[in-house]
Amino acid sequence: MELVEAIILSVLAASTPLLIAATGELVTERAGVLNLGVEGMMIVGAACGFGGAWLTGSILIGALFGIIAGTLMSLVFALMALGLAVNQVATGLALTILGVGLSGLIGAGFVGERITPAAHLNIPGLTDIPLVGRVLFGEDAFVYFSIALIIGVWWFLYRTRAGLILRACGDNHVSAHALGYPVLRIRTLAVMFGGACAGLAGAYLPLAYTPFFIPGMTAGRGWIALALVVFASWRPGRLVIGAYLFGAVTILQLHAQGWGVGIPSQFMSALPYLATVIVLVLLSRARTGGSTAPAALGTVFVPDR
Amino acid sequence: MRKSLLALAAGLLLAGSVSAASAADKLKVGFIYLGPIGDLGWTYQHELARQALVKELGDKIETTYLENVPEGPDAERAIEQLVRAGNKLIFTTSFGYMDPTLKVAKKYPNVHFEHATGYKRDKNMSTYSSKWYQGRYIQGLIAAKMSKSGVLGYIGSFPIPEVVSGINATMIAAQTINPNIKVKIIWANTWFDPGKEADAAKALIDQGADVIMQHTDSPAAMQIASERGKLAFGQDSEMIKFGPKTQLTSILDTWGPYYIERVKAELDGTWKSEDSWGGLDSHMFAMAPYTNMPDDVKKIAEDAQAAITAGKLHPFKCPVIGQDGKEIECKGGANLADGQILGMNFYVKGIDDKLPGK
Numbered sequence: 013m014e015l016v017e018a019i020i021l022s023v024l025a026a027s028t029p030l031l032i033a034a035t036g037e038l039v040t041e042r043a044g045v046l047n048l049g050v051e052g053m054m055i056v057g058a059a060c061g062f063g064g065a066w067l068t069g070s071i072l073i074g075a076l077f078g079i080i081a082g083t084l085m086s087l088v089f090a091l092m093a094l095g096l097a098v099n100q101v102a103t104g105l106a107l108t109i110l111g112v113g114l115s116g117l118i119g120a121g122f123v124g125e126r127i128t129p130a131a132h133l134n135i136p137g138l139t140d141i142p143l144v145g146r147v148l149f150g151e152d153a154f155v156y157f158s159i160a161l162i163i164g165v166w167w168f169l170y171r172t173r174a175g176l177i178l179r180a181c182g183d184n185h186v187s188a189h190a191l192g193y194p195v196l197r198i199r200t201l202a203v204m205f206g207g208a209c210a211g212l213a214g215a216y217l218p219l220a221y222t223p224f225f226i227p228g229m230t231a232g233r234g235w236i237a238l239a240l241v242v243f244a245s246w247r248p249g250r251l252v253i254g255a256y257l258f259g260a261v262t263i264l265q266l267h268a269q270g271w272g273v274g275i276p277s278q279f280m281s282a283l284p285y286l287a288t289v290i291v292l293v294l295l296s297r298a299r300t301g302g303s304t305a306p307a308a309l310g311t312v313f314v315p316d317r
Numbered sequence: 318m319r320k321s322l323l324a325l326a327a328g329l330l331l332a333g334s335v336s337a338a339s340a341a342d343k344l345k346v347g348f349i350y351l352g353p354i355g356d357l358g359w360t361y362q363h364e365l366a367r368q369a370l371v372k373e374l375g376d377k378i379e380t381t382y383l384e385n386v387p388e389g390p391d392a393e394r395a396i397e398q399l400v401r402a403g404n405k406l407i408f409t410t411s412f413g414y415m416d417p418t419l420k421v422a423k424k425y426p427n428v429h430f431e432h433a434t435g436y437k438r439d440k441n442m443s444t445y446s447s448k449w450y451q452g453r454y455i456q457g458l459i460a461a462k463m464s465k466s467g468v469l470g471y472i473g474s475f476p477i478p479e480v481v482s483g484i485n486a487t488m489i490a491a492q493t494i495n496p497n498i499k500v501k502i503i504w505a506n507t508w509f510d511p512g513k514e515a516d517a518a519k520a521l522i523d524q525g526a527d528v529i530m531q532h533t534d535s536p537a538a539m540q541i542a543s544e545r546g547k548l549a550f551g552q553d554s555e556m557i558k559f560g561p562k563t564q565l566t567s568i569l570d571t572w573g574p575y576y577i578e579r580v581k582a583e584l585d586g587t588w589k590s591e592d593s594w595g596g597l598d599s600h601m602f603a604m605a606p607y608t609n610m611p612d613d614v615k616k617i618a619e620d621a622q623a624a625i626t627a628g629k630l631h632p633f634k635c636p637v638i639g640q641d642g643k644e645i646e647c648k649g650g651a652n653l654a655d656g657q658i659l660g661m662n663f664y665v666k667g668i669d670d671k672l673p674g675k
Binding site: 014015018019022026029112116119120123124126129217221222223224226227228229231232233262263266267269270271272274276277278280281 | 352353355356357385470473476501502503504505506507509510511512513514515516517519520521523524526535536537540541544558559669670671673674
């Protein structure tokens with residue numbers, strides 16, 4: 013029983029950065045912008061987040077630094093891809109390259125330092141309940157925030173007028189423009205939201221997961237977040253399933269190795285990717301046919317003046 | 318996708334750093350690094366050695382390094398770029414650079430190459446590596462003494478001989494202290510992913526391991542062990558900062574003297590292709606101070622270290638019993654031959670796990 017609890021705790025921790033980053037990218041893509049720079053924004057968020065927490069001793073300030081850093085990075089993207097109408101794929105890739113380099117530079121001063129990681133919730137009585145206590149009432153704030161975030165995004169996209177307008181920009185920017193909506197401004201805000209989330213997701217790694225900064229510590233999580241958005245067919249609900257499934261299989265395959273199941277470890281390492289792709293593809297085939305991608309995703313929009 | 322993107326990134330990064338090297342008649346020495354120099358592990362130790370080299374011979378040489386160079390075909394381009402920039406001696410510091418280095422070496426017979434941890438050589442390509450299994454043996458003794466649960470946790474990177482021989486040496490040593498000792502092995506299938514290394518450490522501890530050993534590069538596992546009040550060994554580098562009450566010792570890669578020796582040979586014109594495989598007696602690696610253990614355990618470790626250094630103790634002394642209970646053929650007289658250790662692809666008796674791919 014204790015082992016089950018421990019596994020669930022590890023799964024939540026492993027899934028949270030993916031969920032936060034993917035949530036941001038989902039909003040960006042629903043507005044019709046493909047920002048491939050998630051990895052770059054995350055790693056800069058990680059460096060700045062750690063720097064902020066290390067300098068001030070406050071995890072909250074660290075998280076804010078991460079968010080601001082991610083947002084600033086995304087503004088670079090917005091300037092290029094939206095303002096100057098540069099190809100979004102190329103700009104996103106460039107952003108990742110920039111981020112990886114920049115984070116090394118920012119982080120050089122505090123490589124090898126360590127901080128006290130984010131505190132875990134502790135409500136006497138509730139947190140001590142066997143099995144569910146620590147899972148429900150003993151997480152760090154990022155975990156709760158990530159769940160609130162995705163619920164908020166779902167509500168925003170499907171239950172508010174602003175969300176409808178954002179989706180309209182993603183599906184047909186010409187029509188949205190004709191109706192008088194400021195497409196580029198909406199897209200810029202969506203890109204900034206994506207950047208803020210990526211920055212926070214990156215900051216989660218040194219603030220809560222492994223409380224030190226090492227260049228390259230995001231180790232490809234930004235790319236996984238990007239893939240999750242696609243395989244979740246741009247839907248928040250499926251994104252949650254995908255992120256937790258990926259985290260769960262990642263952790264379970266490690267445990268399976270420890271138990272000595274005898275399946276080659278190379279296959280086990282590939283399993284999270286396989287399982288997530290298969291499940292999400294099956295999910296999207298079961299409900300709707302055809303492409304669910306925002307129709308104007310990745311296309312350049314230059315308003316006629 | 319990710320691979321090619323990283324490659325692209327690496328390509329741009331190295332374009333930047335190569336051009337930084339200025340022209341002079343000094344000997345140009347190049348380094349290819351796998352990770353970032355701030356990884357606090359493998360690459361960091363190579364970088365420390367490069368700095369030692371510059372300190373010693375800085376007035377005669379000029380060094381360039383490329384970090385974050387992925388293993389595989391991209392490495393070839395990176396190495397070639399160093400050649401074109403005029404480097405005459407190039408150190409490629411990871412196993413996966415073996416074939417790329419060999420390819421470039423064949424193309425440029427006048428440039429000398431030094432490849433770490435590989436087994437392919439040429440007349441202008443040397444190899445160098447350390448007998449880390451000697452350090453692992455000492456760690457195995459300590460681990461068996463310090464473990465209360467009798468279960469060791471081992472995080473492997475890839476099931477290559479270097480890692481497998483480390484696991485075997487650990488277990489052979491541990492069994493001399495506690496014949497019933499168990500080891501749980503988790504392969505991360507990566508050298509460097511702090512999050513995943515932390516997850517593996519958590520899984521091992523959750524499954525009952527109380528001493529964590531790692532063959533991956535970041536201090537994540539040390540930090541998790543420290544958080545959970547367990548014990549751990551560092552890897553490549555001094556990691557006591559991440560577990561002041563956790564680190565028992567660490568195998569420290571100390572490449573500096575070797576780099577200085579080889580560059581001196583290059584300067585004198587006496588460089589020739591060699592295969593250097595240094596143990597504790599060669600100063601290719603060292604053991605970090607023995608900490609967080611009682612004096613009697615410390616003494617066992619120190620005695621073993623002295624005996625290995627003096628050549629009196631060999632971790633793979635025959636008979637070595639394989640997993641199936643059969644004795645491994647002893648090709649090296651009293652001990653397993655070096656070739657058998659360098660190509661080790663079996664587990665010894667007492668490991669209840671299957672070697673991936675076997």
